[in-house]
Amino acid sequence: MFNCLKEEELIAARLFELSKQTMPKFERCTGISQSRLEILRELFEAEEITQRELQKKVNIDHAAVTRHLKQLEEKGMVIRRKNPEDNRFTYVSLTEEGKAKIAAYCEEKHRFISKILNGFSENERSTLLNLLTRIQENVDKM
Template identity: 55%
Template sequence: MTNSCSTEASILYKLHCLNKQISSKFESCIGMSQSRHDILQQLYQVDEISQTALQKKVNIDSAAVTRHLKQLEAVGMILRRKNPEDNRFTLVCLSDYGRKEIISYQAEKARFVTLMLKDFKEDERQELIDMLTRIQNNVSQV
């Protein structure tokens, strides 16, 4: 039993370290945090969205979303405006500059993923997806 726990603890530790390493390398590769990239990806999918709906889609607390959006607005990547039908809500969209930038980020992301999985065969990639999905489902039930 001790050996099994040791193996499980090792898996957890390796997943934790891998997550940190991937996040760090990914952020270096595209020049921004995964959270900020997620926000831009969501904005790329729509013409305009309320800040509240965006926050729910990216699953980041509202204060952090506001902070990210203010910084993205300051560098000209997004535009924010009050909803003319209800001033309590803020609408967000990508600027033309932001739209061009997210396209280049997508290319960098594809390059990063290709390098990360370079020695994996297609069946190994699918098996990895299946295993990670099972872990994700198990974790969500804890």
């Protein structure tokens, strides 16, 4: 009746199901959430970066970024300081301790992803990446 069994619907269902199942498993396996690890990785690559810039890169809400950083600061992984030229901006950077910890997280993440894509050929991987990228483009347009 609702015509919900078409292939399109199945794809959407898979995508949804996949993220629903994968997110919590990722956290259990790696010991950190995907968003938080993404933040740390951006910080690692940027050396020092504005909170605003960071927010644009990881693409989650301002508020969520603020809260992540606050917790990371409490854990001693991150330092924040105001831009002396313009007090509205705050720069964020990793502490040495923070940098040291990231390696292990990335290692776990890497292992996790390999398991998920187990059995995929080179060809299949690039096909998949291509298809996902096109979906992403469609979503961006909305």
